[in-house]
Amino acid sequence: VLLTSILLSSFKSTAQERQYDTLPVFRKNTKVEFPKYIFSKIDKSKYKILRPYFFEIKTDEKGKVVEASLKNGEDNEYSKEVLKAIRKMPKWAPAQKNGKNVAATFIAPLVFQTDK
Numbered sequence: 545v546l547l548t549s550i551l552l553s554s555f556k557s558t559a560q561e562r563q564y565d566t567l568p569v570f571r572k573n574t575k576v577e578f579p580k581y582i583f584s585k586i587d588k589s590k591y592k593i594l595r596p597y598f599f600e601i602k603t604d605e606k607g608k609v610v611e612a613s614l615k616n617g618e619d620n621e622y623s624k625e626v627l628k629a630i631r632k633m634p635k636w637a638p639a640q641k642n643g644k645n646v647a648a649t650f651i652a653p654l655v656f657q658t659d660k
Contacts, residue, residue, distance in 0.1 A: 568603045568636040568648050579654060585629035591622050596655045599623075599630060605645040607635040615651055626654065 571577035597617030604610050612630040614623045630652075639648030 564639040564641050564646065564648055565643075566640045567650055568601075568607060568639045570633070570636045572637075574636075578652060581633065582626055582629050582654060585632075586622075586625045596653045597623055597626065599626065599652045599654065600649060601630060601652050602647065602649045603636050603638060604647045605638055607638040607645075609633050609636070610647075 568574075570581070595617070598615040600611075600613050600615040601609060602611040609631060612627050614627065617623055638645040639650075640646060
């Protein structure tokens with residue numbers, strides 16, 4: 545199984561960087577740890593997805609995921625399973641603005657590809 549993700553570089557970072565000093569971070573390395581976590585929580589054998597899905601994630605000032613939705617991509621069993629995993633994620637390091645933890649909304653792209 546080949547797992548691929550496109551993260552951080554594809555976040556809507558220019559607008560978000562103006563809004564936050566730092567975006568939320570998952571397990572010290574979002575680019576690696578976010579897809580690793582998600583793919584560990586879904587049944588990969590059911591899917592052959594070749595294009596990115598974009599998920600909007602909202603975290604509170606403590607880093608807890610408080611809301612997640614599909615921003616762009618097909619609303620199907622795969623996106624629903626990913627959203628379920630996102631909603632149950634452990635806390636992220638919260639976004640910061642002016643040295644204080646703040647709630648944040650950001651876009652997380654995710655590409656899943658198998659060699660089926």
